[in-house]
Structure formats: structure tokens, C-alpha cells
Amino acid sequence: MNAVQPAREHRQFTRRLLVAAGLITVLTALLVIQIFRLQVWDHDLYATQSTHNTIVLLPIAPQRGLILDRHGQVLADDQTGFALTITPNKAMHPEETIQRLRRILPVSAEDQQRFNHDLSHARPYQPILLRRNLSPGELAAFAVQRHQFPGVDIQTRTKRHYPYGSLFAHAVGYVGRLTPAEVREEQMADYAGLDSIGKSGLEAQYETLLKGQPGDQEVEVDARGHTLHTRLRNPPREGVTIRTTLDLAVQQAAAKAMIGQQGAVVALDPRNGDILAAYSAPAFDPNAFVDGLSTAVWSSLRDDPGTPMANRFLRGSYPPGSTIKPFVALSALRDKAVAADQRLAGGAYYQIPGTKHKYYDWKPGGHGAQNLREAIRDSNDVYFYQIAMRLGAIQLGNGLAHFGFGQRSGVDLPGESAGVIPSPVWLRRRYGQTWYQGQTVMMGIGQGYLLSTPLQLARATASIANGGKLVIPHMKQTSDSATQPLDFSPEDIAVIQGAMRDAVTSGTGKSLANDLHAIAGKTGTAQVHHAQRNDSGRVLHDTVQLWQDHALFIAYAPADHPRIAVAVVVEHGGHGGSIAGPVARAVIDTYLDTVTTPEVNP
Amino acid sequence: MSWHVRLLKPLRKLDPAIMTGVVMLMLISLAVIYSGSQESIRVVLAQLLRFAIGILVLVLVANTPPERIRAWAPALYATGILLLAITLVAGKANLGARRWLGVGPLTFQPSELMKLALPLFLAYYYSQRENVRHWLSAVTGFVLIAIPFLLIAKEPDLGTAAQIGAAGVFMMWLAGVRRRWFVALIILAAISGPVLWHFLHGYQKERILTFLDPQRDPLGAGYHIIQSMIAVGSGGFWGKGWFNGTQVNLDFLPEAQTDFVFAGFAEEFGLVGVLLLISTYLLIVLRGLVIAYESRDAFGRLIAGTLSLTFFLYIFINMGMTTGILPVVGVPLPLVSYGGTAMLTFMVGLGILMSVHAHPRTHE
Numbered sequence: 001m002n003a004v005q006p007a008r009e010h011r012q013f014t015r016r017l018l019v020a021a022g023l024i025t026v027l028t029a030l031l032v033i034q035i036f037r038l039q040v041w042d043h044d045l046y047a048t049q050s051t052h053n054t055i056v057l058l059p060i061a062p063q064r065g066l067i068l069d070r071h072g073q074v075l076a077d078d079q080t081g082f083a084l085t086i087t088p089n090k091a092m093h094p095e096e097t098i099q100r101l102r103r104i105l106p107v108s109a110e111d112q113q114r115f116n117h118d119l120s121h122a123r124p125y126q127p128i129l130l131r132r133n134l135s136p137g138e139l140a141a142f143a144v145q146r147h148q149f150p151g152v153d154i155q156t157r158t159k160r161h162y163p164y165g166s167l168f169a170h171a172v173g174y175v176g177r178l179t180p181a182e183v184r185e186e187q188m189a190d191y192a193g194l195d196s197i198g199k200s201g202l203e204a205q206y207e208t209l210l211k212g213q214p215g216d217q218e219v220e221v222d223a224r225g226h227t228l229h230t231r232l233r234n235p236p237r238e239g240v241t242i243r244t245t246l247d248l249a250v251q252q253a254a255a256k257a258m259i260g261q262q263g264a265v266v267a268l269d270p271r272n273g274d275i276l277a278a279y280s281a282p283a284f285d286p287n288a289f290v291d292g293l294s295t296a297v298w299s300s301l302r303d304d305p306g307t308p309m310a311n312r313f314l315r316g317s318y319p320p321g322s323t324i325k326p327f328v329a330l331s332a333l334r335d336k337a338v339a340a341d342q343r344l345a346g347g348a349y350y351q352i353p354g355t356k357h358k359y360y361d362w363k364p365g366g367h368g369a370q371n372l373r374e375a376i377r378d379s380n381d382v383y384f385y386q387i388a389m390r391l392g393a394i395q396l397g398n399g400l401a402h403f404g405f406g407q408r409s410g411v412d413l414p415g416e417s418a419g420v421i422p423s424p425v426w427l428r429r430r431y432g433q434t435w436y437q438g439q440t441v442m443m444g445i446g447q448g449y450l451l452s453t454p455l456q457l458a459r460a461t462a463s464i465a466n467g468g469k470l471v472i473p474h475m476k477q478t479s480d481s482a483t484q485p486l487d488f489s490p491e492d493i494a495v496i497q498g499a500m501r502d503a504v505t506s507g508t509g510k511s512l513a514n515d516l517h518a519i520a521g522k523t524g525t526a527q528v529h530h531a532q533r534n535d536s537g538r539v540l541h542d543t544v545q546l547w548q549d550h551a552l553f554i555a556y557a558p559a560d561h562p563r564i565a566v567a568v569v570v571e572h573g574g575h576g577g578s579i580a581g582p583v584a585r586a587v588i589d590t591y592l593d594t595v596t597t598p599e600v601n602p
Numbered sequence: 603m604s605w606h607v608r609l610l611k612p613l614r615k616l617d618p619a620i621m622t623g624v625v626m627l628m629l630i631s632l633a634v635i636y637s638g639s640q641e642s643i644r645v646v647l648a649q650l651l652r653f654a655i656g657i658l659v660l661v662l663v664a665n666t667p668p669e670r671i672r673a674w675a676p677a678l679y680a681t682g683i684l685l686l687a688i689t690l691v692a693g694k695a696n697l698g699a700r701r702w703l704g705v706g707p708l709t710f711q712p713s714e715l716m717k718l719a720l721p722l723f724l725a726y727y728y729s730q731r732e733n734v735r736h737w738l739s740a741v742t743g744f745v746l747i748a749i750p751f752l753l754i755a756k757e758p759d760l761g762t763a764a765q766i767g768a769a770g771v772f773m774m775w776l777a778g779v780r781r782r783w784f785v786a787l788i789i790l791a792a793i794s795g796p797v798l799w800h801f802l803h804g805y806q807k808e809r810i811l812t813f814l815d816p817q818r819d820p821l822g823a824g825y826h827i828i829q830s831m832i833a834v835g836s837g838g839f840w841g842k843g844w845f846n847g848t849q850v851n852l853d854f855l856p857e858a859q860t861d862f863v864f865a866g867f868a869e870e871f872g873l874v875g876v877l878l879l880i881s882t883y884l885l886i887v888l889r890g891l892v893i894a895y896e897s898r899d900a901f902g903r904l905i906a907g908t909l910s911l912t913f914f915l916y917i918f919i920n921m922g923m924t925t926g927i928l929p930v931v932g933v934p935l936p937l938v939s940y941g942g943t944a945m946l947t948f949m950v951g952l953g954i955l956m957s958v959h960a961h962p963r964t965h966e
Contacts, residue, residue, distance in 0.1 A: 012778050013903060017895055020775070020911055024887065027918050028880065034925045038835035039873045046835025050849060 058219045059193030060232075062212030064160065065239030067172055067202055070274070070477070073248045075172050076203070079161035082134040082154055084142070085127035088119060091151025098130065101152065104145060105138040107131055110294050132159060132291065160196060160290045164248070166283035167255055170311040171246060171275075171413075171475065173201020174286030176293070190214070196290065200311075202242060202475055204414050212239035243477045245274035253590035254279040257583040262571040263550075264312035264454040266473075267587050270462035270556060270565040272481035273471030275411070276591060278455070280312040315417040317451035318569050321524030322362075322379045322508075323554045324400070324446030326496045327460055328387060329372050331399025333492040337390040340495045343369040350385040352437050359385050359441050362525070376499035377507030379523060381445050388444025393435065396443055397421040402486050403460035404470055405452055411473045419456050422449035447527055457554055457567035464500070465520075465556035465565045468493050501559045509553070512581050517592045520562075521555030521584065525575055548572040553580035557588045564591045615664040615960040617893070620952055623886040624660075627937040628653050630879060634867045635940050637845050638859045645859075645940070652942045656949035663953025667961045671954060672726055672901045678715070679723035679746075685712035686753040713762045714947050716750045718954075721769050721908045728777035729901035740783045743774045760806060761931030765919070769912040776894075776907045826862070831926050833865040841872025859940040861932055864924040880921075883936075886952070887914045893959045902958040909951045916948075 038046060067076035084101075091097045098107055098115070111131055118128045130152075134142070139154065146152075160175045162168065175196040191197070192214045198207040215236035219229075247267075254265040258281040267276040282304075288297050301309055310316065332338045346368040349358040361367065361381040367374075375383035388396055400406065406421030420426070422443065424435035442448035452460075455473060463470050467490060469483040500520035503509045508523040527549055551573030556565040566584045573579035631653075632646055639645040663671075689712050724746060731739055747770035754763040775784065799807070833849035836842070847869040859866070868876050890910025897903035913936060920935040922928035934944045 009778065009900070010903075013776060013907075014895060016776050016778065017891060017907055020772070020907070021888075021891055024884075024911070024914050027914075028884065030927065031918065031921050031925070032877070032880065034927050035834065035868070035873065035876050035921075038831060038925060039838055039868065039876070042835055043838045046832050047838065049832045050836035 058217055058230075060215040060217055060236045061158075061193040061195075062214055062236035063158065063238045064175075064212065065206075065210040066241040067210070068241060068243045069246045069248045069251075070244065070276075071248065072243075074163060075168050075244070075246065075248070076160060076162050078158040080156050080158050081132055082139055083129055083157040084131040084134060085153050085155050086115070086130050087127045087151045087153065091149070094119060097149060097152060101130075101142075101149065104141045105131070105134070110292075114292060127153060127155060129157065132157060162286045164252075165285045165287065167251055167279075168201075168246070169283040169286050169308075170280040170313065171201055171251075171278045172244075172286070173203040173205075173413075174199055174289040175203050176289045177291070192216070199289065200415075201413060202244065205412050206240075206242050206476065209240040210242060213237040244475045245269070245276065245477055246278070246475060247276045247591060247594075249594050250277040250587055250591045251279060253277075253586045254583065255281070255283070257586040258570075261573065261579075261583075262306055262312075263569040263573065263580075264316055265566065265568050265583060265587060266313045266454045266458035267564055267566045267591065268458050268462045268471065268473055270465035270471065270562050273459075273462070273473045273483070274477075274481070275473050275475045276564060277587060278313045278475070280310070280314075280316070282306045282308040284308040311415070312569070313454040314411070314413055315415060316453055316569065317417055317419055318454070318550055318552070318571075319448070319450060319526040320405075320446040320452045320457060321526035321550070321552050322381075322445055323457060323522050323524030323552045323567075324450065324452075325376055325379065325384055326464060326500055326522055326554075327400055327403050327405070328384055328391075328396065328444055328446075329376055329499070330464070330488055330492055330496050331396060331402070332387045332391055333372070333495065334488055335391060335395060335399065337395075338372060338387055340372050340492070343371050344375070344383050344386050345369055346380065346382055348382075350382045350441065352389065352441065355437075357438060359438070373495060373499040373502060376496070376522065377502040379503070379508045384444040385441045386444075388440050388442075389437070391444075393440040393443060394423055396440065397423050400450075402470075402488075403463055404456055405450075405460065409455055409459050409473050411455060412476055416455070417453050419453050420449055420451040446524060454567045454569050457552070457569075458565055461554040461556055461567055462562075462565035464493060464496055465562035497559070500556075504555070509555075509581055511578050512555075512585050516589055517557045518559035519555050519557040519585065519588060520559040521553060521581070523575070523581065524552030524554070526550040526552060528572065548574050551575055551579040553584045555581075555584045555588065557592060564588055612661050612665045615956055616661065617664075617889065617956045617959050619889040620886050620956060623882050623889070624657070624937065624952065626882045627879075630867065630882075631863075631938040631940075633844065634863055634870070634938065635859050637847065637870060638863070638866050641845070649940055652945055655942075656945050659946060660949040660953040660956070663950050664956035664960060666953075666957055668899065668902050668905070668954075668958050669961075671722065671905075671957060672729070675719070675722040675726035678719040682712060682716045682719040683749055683753070685710075686716065686750060688712075690753060690756055711943060713750075713754045713757070713759060713766070714943050716754065716766055717762075717769070717912075717947050718950060720747065720750055720766055721773055721905060721912065722954075724770060724773040724777070725901050725904040725908065728773070728904055729899075734778045735780050739777075740774065740779045743770070743777075743779060744783075747771070747774075758806075760802075761933060764931075765912070765915065765933070768915055769908060772911040772915075773904060773908040776904055776911075826930055827923075827926050830862055830865040830924050833862075834868040834925055837869040837872045837876075839873045841868075841870050841875055844870055846870060861920070861934055861939065862924055863939045864921055864935050867938070868924075879938075880917075883914070883917050887911075887917075890955050893955055896962075897958055898962065899958075902961075906955050906958045909955055913948070913951065 064078050066074055069075055086094050086097060088094055098112060101107060107130065115128060115130050134154070142154065162172065162174065176199040178191060178195055178197045190211070190213065194211070194214060198204040198210060203210065213236060215232070215234040218231045218233055250267055254267070254277045258265060258279060261281055263281055265277060265279045268274065269276060284301055333340060338344070346366045348364065348366040349360045351358055359381070362379065366382055367378050367380045370378065370380050370383055374380070391399065397406070400421055406419055408416045408418045422439065427433050427435050427449065439448050443450050459471060459473055463486060468486045468488045470486055471481065471483050474481070497520060500522055501518070503523065504512050504519050504521050509521050512519055512521065549572070551570040553568045554566065556562040566587050568580040568583045570580045570583065632649060635649050636646045724743060727742065727746065728734060728739070733739065747767055751763050751767045754766060771787065829849060833847065836849065842848070847866055849865070849869050867879065887910050890906055890913065894903045894907035894910060897906055916933055916936050919928060919931065919933045923930050923933070934941060936948045937945060
């Protein structure tokens, strides 16, 4: 580098610095001119606007859409009640006002907390909610002393209400208080004036439809912030009413049958995928969420060992146990792994050729040689161990995938689980373990890593009931109920249908035999992972409830022209037929008894 | 050396002119915030605490020699890019934008780091490059700017991306990249404007349309601009007086303490106050330019010049949007708006200016 260069560089730098300084001068001049224009030139104009200015735009909240059951029964609505509000710039000292108010009506610590939060976020002329649901007595008590409370007003406010409480807690879901993080910047205007948002279930799924569009009104405020008068600018667009496929009576029957149990019930119309009932037990009261959950309620829900917040029908992953057998059998028939009338050797246990481990049948001593129809009827484990080995894990998994196992059903609810169809590749990826053949054997009776949600089970059951079509389960009524035809022959399906009917008339589901409606079904008992077993596979300590197996039952009815398909899971319920079966029957009977009367269109 | 001399020694690195400006801005900030917060002592103390931390950082940076700051530049830039990339993939989404990185309860906006890291790294690059007029110098510069620009624009945070891009272009200008590149850049920007329009988000388009015609939706999208202009205009020559700003106190003006703090100030203190404020800013900016001019060291003068220009740019954008000559973008008014992160960035930047000034180095 020569010695002249730094000097030349610096000269150039100085020149460019001067250009930059010139730019600064020009821009500053621009700013000063604009500010001069505003503050001196047009000052009178803006000064007038500032004293009259005073039109404030306040949003008008739209009415949220109703959620109805299939017959028009209201499952979620907006309830109007009397509420007490405080307008900060009218009530001089909100704190002190609340203290005085406490002498005539109760204000809980939570109400106060929420009020303080809102107070720090609201404009001073906006009324802030203090108490909802004033009783007539409180209303009267306040009205008498009203003059002592400037800035305190009675307003009507709507609030989401779930008339059936916990009944539809997981299906309809609930709305909760809107938090800023939930709304994108560009959507802020869509939530003006709204303080709640669908958080789960249908309320979340159809939020955009249910919500409606806020309108707005011009409110004229004087220089001290008092409201002079209001003028409507845009009326709000009310939310859309969602008519669901749910059936109140069926849901009630499911809930009643599940009292004191943990588990889930799903009932579908196998012809179109309408969800008639979807219940997860235990449930919770969604009304508690509407106004923001109190800490006490929240921690009691969170710490409840029964996990009432968990949506078991949608997200609960259970080993399907023997309820998987009809689907395994149908796959085997299709893939010619076995013929329908072919008898396979029975016995007390099965051994993989060349190994020592014994896979026992649930029935001590086993069933003897049986064909496929008998094997489903009696839930012959040894038969299905053999079938599974004939198919192999991958082919068996592919067969089950046809019925929708291992994949989301596409139901119109947020957060669905996909369940699991295990395979050697999956096992390596997920747990880094090597597949051994015993896992194929267990898969044949729905044990091991195979997991299904109750909704998936109901959907798969529907596909047998309707003669081989996979439906897309849905809760919102739709004219477009697409079904996907499955690649199974009608003859094979008829064999399975017959076997499932047998299971109820003379097999493992016999306890349901004297039914009002011809039910076809399949019991299942899913082994709970940490249950301890003795050498022959018997559960030790089976009096301890947590170690008891899950009871499952899948069914459809009437057997000849099915109109309802049901899946029931009772956690730690023990034997499927005796515990889960009656739940399924209660649901089926309720539906088939009431549906014979023509549907009412309100 | 006695203890108080030792304690005061770091203060000798401070530049009296800039410090005067900072203290005046601090007083203005506290005054406006006190009035705008309905006289909340708590809010004022919080802002005062931020100033205290900011000045501490400023002193620290001012006592760090420019060579050491320069040595950090590549690492800072690389870290900044990495954090921006992580933010895009795993950042916290808030109101539809991923701009924050969270570590436990702490959140951090990597674009804030980039506001300093990019100028530093460019200064590092250009100060060691012998032939700045070579085309490669220009292309490298554009690439170094484009990476953080695109990452931040993708968040999406177009306002910040544009500011960081502008800082980079200032740097290239001062470094002596040939003029034709800037001409080309201006032409390119003019041509691509209509094309870029299609890639903007709905709310971004809305902001620009609103800027062009605030009366399109006076109580909706145009509300901010209109209320802000009323606040400034109604202030008049002398202002309405401290605590008497109705626009702010009756809450017609949203964000009166953060991005729109200037409107509240102009309403209460009028043109007199505004001119005082602008003079204070110019004092700092011009002093920065003088420091750049006086520096004998390539890195020092480049970073000092660019930081001064960028500081001015922020002032111009903020006052410009408040008075209706620029569209609304979320830019705080340097050292006056309520809030901590941006203030810290400005303090570090001013600290670098002082460091350049306090550590003269003659070019060998």
C-alpha cells in the first residue's frame, strides 16, 4: 500500500460523510416543516379536532353461534345475565368503590383479580366487568344504593353456557378467555370486543364460523371522557349455528353407562360417518372454563388421577385387544393366509416353531381346532397367533391400515391421535429395538405396541357394518359424507359379520344375547402394561384395580341393516364382554329405540 | 491511584457532548412517561432503572478499545445469523410473527443484536479490504446485508429488516463502494416495488394504503395516524403543558408511551419542545459524524459514521410515522420510548462512538 492512499481514502470518506450530512439536513428540514405545518399552520384545525375529537370507535361483539345436536337440542348457547361494571374515569377510585360494593354484594378474589388485570389494559371510558350473573336479590340491593356508586353500572352481558355441563365436555369443548398470544396481528380486528375464543373440541374446530364478525359503533366522548351518545356504524355479523350429528339421548345413555368408570364411548352411523355420541369419562364441567378457570379448579382438574381433561375417545391410545380379531381375520382372508372354513389346530398355547416360549390362550386349556368364524366367536387366541405368523408383521400391519388404524380419521376435532401400527422399521426408529417374532404373535390379538383410539375402533367397526366402506367420522352435519370403498370381497365381509353376530349370540359376548336389537360385536380385553402375570399368563393381584385389564367392546346393530356402530373402552374394567358390553348395549338400545320416531326439524 | 480516581477513570472516556444529549433525552423520556402513565411512579422508576443499566453498559463499551470490538465483529455477526435462523425455525410465535427466541422465561429478539452486528462486521470487512472500488467489495457487502435482511423479513418484520438493510447501505457508502452500485440499487428498488407488493402480508399492505390515505378507515386502520397527527397538531407552538395532553390522557392515542411517545411529547410541549428534542438528537448525531471525521482509523470512522447515520434514521422514521410522512412501522423513538431492549442497543451504539473517540489511533 503506498503512503498516499490513506490520505486519498480519507478525503473520499470526508466527501461521502458530507453527502450523508446533507441527507440528514434535508430529512430534518422535511420533518421540521411537517411539524411546523401541523403545530403552527394547521394548529387551529387540529386543536378543534382535539377538543371535539372525541369520537371513539368501540367494537360490538357478535353473538356466538349455537351448537345443536342432530335434533336441534341446544348443546352450547350464549346466556344473557346481569353484570356489574365499573367505568374507571367515572368511578374515582375503583379500589375503594369495590370495597364499598362488598358491603352489599359479594365480590370474589378472582373477580377482583380479573378486574385489576382488565383495568390496566382498558381505556378509561370503557366499562370493565366486575361481577357476572347477579342474582335478583343482589340486583335489587344494588339498585337501591346505586346513587352512592358513580361509575358503577348494571349491564347485560352474554356468556357461553353449556346446558348439559360435563356431558359434551370433550366433544363440544369449551371457550375460554382470549389471550393476546392466541390471535395473530392481522386477526386482531376480528376479535375486537370479544373476550373468549374456542379452546377445544367443536368450539375450537369451528371457531371462525361460530365467532361471527364484530361490528362497531361510534361513541362520542366529551373532553372529560364522558359518553355523550353512540351511533351504530357496522352491525356485528352473528356467528353461524353449528348443527352437529350428535344425539343428546345417545350421549346421555353413554355417560350414564360410564358413571364411575374411566374410558370412552364412540357411536357412529356406519352409513355416513355421523358421530352420534362421543364421550370420555371422567369428564369435567366446561362452564368452569368460560370466565377463566380459577386456580383451585384448575389444579384439582390437573391433579385428578382420573385425568378428566384428557380426551380419551380422540387421543386415548389403547391396545385394542381381541377387538382387533375381526380385522386381522378379514386381512387374512383377503391375503389368502387362511380359508374361512379351514380349521387351525387349537390347544392351551402356541409356540413359534423352533422356540420354547409359550403363548397362552385366554381360556385355560384352549378351544381345540376351530375355523375362522368359530375362532372369532370364542376369541380363540391360539388361532390368531397362527394367523398373525402366517401374515407376518408387515402384511398384518398393512391389512389393519385399510381399516384406518395407525392414521388420523380426519374427524372434525382438533388434536386427534393417530394410534400406532407397529412394524420392525417403526420399532427401530422409535425405540431403537429389534423386532422379534413374538411381537408379531402378540399383534394378532391386539397386544404389544399396537394402539388404537376409541374413535378409530368405532370407524373400523363401521366399515364392517356397512359392508366394507371406510367413513370419515364427523360431528358437523354435512351433505357430503364421502366413504372410501375398501378392497375386501363381500363374501369375506359377510363371514366376519356372521362371526361377530355369533360372538354376541353364543360366544364371548353372550351376556348381551337377549338383546332387543340384533347386535353383532366383539369383546376385547387389553392387557395393561405393568400388570404382573404368572407363568401361564394369569394376572396376579387382579383385585387391584390399576392392574386390571382394559375392557373393550365393539358392536353394531341391527345386524342385518346396521344403523349404529359403537366402540367402548373401560379402563381397568376387566373382562370386555361383561363390563364394556352393557355400555355398548345401552347406547345402541337408546339410539335404535328413539330413532324410529321421525326426526324433528325445529 | 486513590480509589475515587480509579472509580472515576472509566468516566473519562465518555464524550461530554453525547452524554449531555443522553441525559437530556433521559429527562424528556421520564417527563413524558410520567405524564402518559397517569403519573405512575412505578413506570417512571422502571424506565429510570433501564437508563441506569443502559448507561452502565455505555460506560463499559466506551472503555473497550475499538480493536477489541473489531475483533469480536465476525463472531457477533455469525452468532446473529445463527440465532436468526433458529428463531425462524423454533422461535416463539407471537401475534403471528416469529421474532423472539426464548430461553426459559427470558425472551430475546436476535434482530436487535443484528442492528449492531451487521455494521460492525461490514466495518471489519471494509477496513481490512484494500481495493474497495473493486466490484467484489460491493457484491460481498450486498450478500452480507442480504442474509440478515432476508431472515428478518421472513419473520416477518419488514420494518426492522429495512432499517438493518439501510444501515448496511450507509456503511457501504461511507466505505467508498463505487457510486454506480447505489444508483443501481435505487433503480432496482424503484422497479421491484410493484413486484414486492404482491409478497406483502395483508396487514402490511393495509398499513401502506392507510399511510397513503388515513381517511380510508378513520376509526380503524387509519386511527393511529389520525390521532397521532391530532396530538401533534393540537400541541401548537407552546404545547398544552405537562399533564394536559388530552389525546394521551383520554387514551385517544394508543401506544402513547412506546412507539407513539413523540406524539404525546409534541402535544404537551409544542413546537418549542419538539425543536429542543430535535436539536438534542442532532447534537448527538452531528457529534458522531465529527468523531467519524476525526478518526484516523478505517474501522473507527466507518463504524462511527454508520452508527450516527443509523441513529438519525431511527429518529426520522419514528417522527416521520408519528407526523404522517411515513407509514406506521414499529420503531421506538431512541432513548425516549418506554422499553428496555431497544434502549440497550442504542446505548451500546453510543458506547462504540465514544470508544472510537476515546481511543485515537494514528494510521501507520
